Amino acid sequence: MTLIGYLTRTHFAEAAIEDALPEETGAFSNALLLTDDEPGVEAALNRVREVLGGIALTVRNVTAGAPSRGETRTALSHLKEIGTGTLVAVGGAKAIGQARLVAAEASRQGGRLTVIAVPVGVFDLGLGRHVRPRDGRPAICPRPDRVIVDPTVLEHAPIRRIAASAMEIMVHAIEAYASPSYNPPADGLALEAVRRMTRWLPVVLGAPGNREALREVMAAAMTAGLALEKAVGGVDALALPIQAELRAGFLPGDLHAPLLAAVADFNAQAVGDRYAALARTLASREGKASLSIEIGAFARGLGLPTSLREIGIDRGRFDRFAEMAANDPAALANPRRLTAGDCREILEAAW
Numbered sequence: 301m302t303l304i305g306y307l308t309r310t311h312f313a314e315a316a317i318e319d320a321l322p323e324e325t326g327a328f329s330n331a332l333l334l335t336d337d338e339p340g341v342e343a344a345l346n347r348v349r350e351v352l353g354g355i356a357l358t359v360r361n362v363t364a365g366a367p368s369r370g371e372t373r374t375a376l377s378h379l380k381e382i383g384t385g386t387l388v389a390v391g392g393a394k395a396i397g398q399a400r401l402v403a404a405e406a407s408r409q410g411g412r413l414t415v416i417a418v419p420v421g422v423f424d425l426g427l428g429r430h431v432r433p434r435d436g437r438p439a440i441c442p443r444p445d446r447v448i449v450d451p452t453v454l455e456h457a458p459i460r461r462i463a464a465s466a467m468e469i470m471v472h473a474i475e476a477y478a479s480p481s482y483n484p485p486a487d488g489l490a491l492e493a494v495r496r497m498t499r500w501l502p503v504v505l506g507a508p509g510n511r512e513a514l515r516e517v518m519a520a521a522m523t524a525g526l527a528l529e530k531a532v533g534g535v536d537a538l539a540l541p542i543q544a545e546l547r548a549g550f551l552p553g554d555l556h557a558p559l560l561a562a563v564a565d566f567n568a569q570a571v572g573d574r575y576a577a578l579a580r581t582l583a584s585r586e587g588k589a590s591l592s593i594e595i596g597a598f599a600r601g602l603g604l605p606t607s608l609r610e611i612g613i614d615r616g617r618f619d620r621f622a623e624m625a626a627n628d629p630a631a632l633a634n635p636r637r638l639t640a641g642d643c644r645e646i647l648e649a650a651w
Contacts, residue, residue: 306526307427308443314515316450317347317418324416324446330356331386331416332379334399337363338392338421340456345390348418358382366434367397372405385411389426389444390418396426400441401433407442417444420453422465422517424472427525432540438629451518452511459508463501463602464553466517470497471556473524474578474591475532478571480635486530493524494581498598505602531633534563534625538643538650541624547612550605557599558607561592562649563634570636608651618647 304310311320325331333348335341349357360378362371375398379385389399396417403413419425425447430438454462470493477490500516507513539555546552564575579589582598596606605611622643625631631638 304522307529308445308447310425310427310447310449310522312449312451312519312522314450314452314511316448317344317453318351321348321416321418321448322351324448325352325355325386325388328355328384328386328414330358330382330384331388332375332382332384333357333359333388333390334375334395335359335361335389336391336394336398337361338394339458339461340420340453341391341395343456344418344420344450344453348388348390356382357388362391362394362398367394367401367431369401369405369433369436371398372402375399375402376406376409379406379413386414386416388416388418390420392419392421393423396444397431397433397441400426400431400444401439404431404439404441414446415442415444416446416448418448418450418453421457422454422462422521423469424525424528425449425522427522428472428528429531430528449518449522451515454504454514454518455509455511459505461551462517463505463604464551466497466501466504466521466553467599467602467604468553468556469521469524470494470501471535471560471595472532473497473527474560474595475535476524476527476530477578478567478574478635479530479533479633480570481530481633483530486527489523490527490530491577491581493520493527494578496520496523498582502601532630533634534567534631534638534643534646535559537625537628537630537634537638538563538621538646540628540630541621542608542613545613545617550611554605554611555608557595557604558611558650559646560595561606562646564591564595565649566642566646567635608647613651615648615651618644618651622647 497520503513582594
């Protein structure tokens, strides 16, 4: 069992649900448990219920879109009704993000919740600084007090979803590394996340069920989440308004490789040698490497889209997407200032 104390208390190991979760919840008699629709949630939830058999669990599902500030009031009411200050989130970004929003609101009201996260899927695992609610701007929220990272949960995830989700979190790590804010530890974590994901994600896709590869992809996601102590940038700002337009069969992570390639070309003059370092990490061949070319080649190797055209995004909506992206808080963290006109040009380049 690996215990990591950086930013929060994180257990990382196969069977961490069985080995670490009872230890972290031993003093609690009841808890509110939040879940979402991430693939593999049901299997993970059954494991959690089994190991927490002595704790009264009230389960609430939060499947409707991204986390919501409006949902926090309902969750706080449930916590009060059952008389607990313990919130366990089993799922993906929705459930864990919602739990963090609830903890933030409780803190504003003078209270204190204990939040335990059991991530199911590849994302920032609740370790990033911000939560993006669907009904408001990104908010800095308390991280979970405990994070139980068990890579075996990925055995229930569709390979297509792992690929798209892993691309999304890897691009977040790339944006964190390119961010102008000064944070050397986060820079090192971001590079390591890209290196590990580049090495192991193709193995997962080529050999589904390979436990070593699943563990390393989950480790890359955890490392990327820790790197998100720094900010994301233009890719995140551009992707958010487009996500609502995705057709069936496409996932938010499908947007990230096409957008990163175009954003990298736009930002190149403002990031010094950072993109070169990232490109060398991704490079599939010797010689001078370009981040925009390497990210496209990596995405193609995974079977992911490399243009917005492949995803079926309507160019007629680019003006609207560009305006929304330029006004998104993530645009302010981009290494180079983004105007609506710049965002429109980036979208055209990604199309």
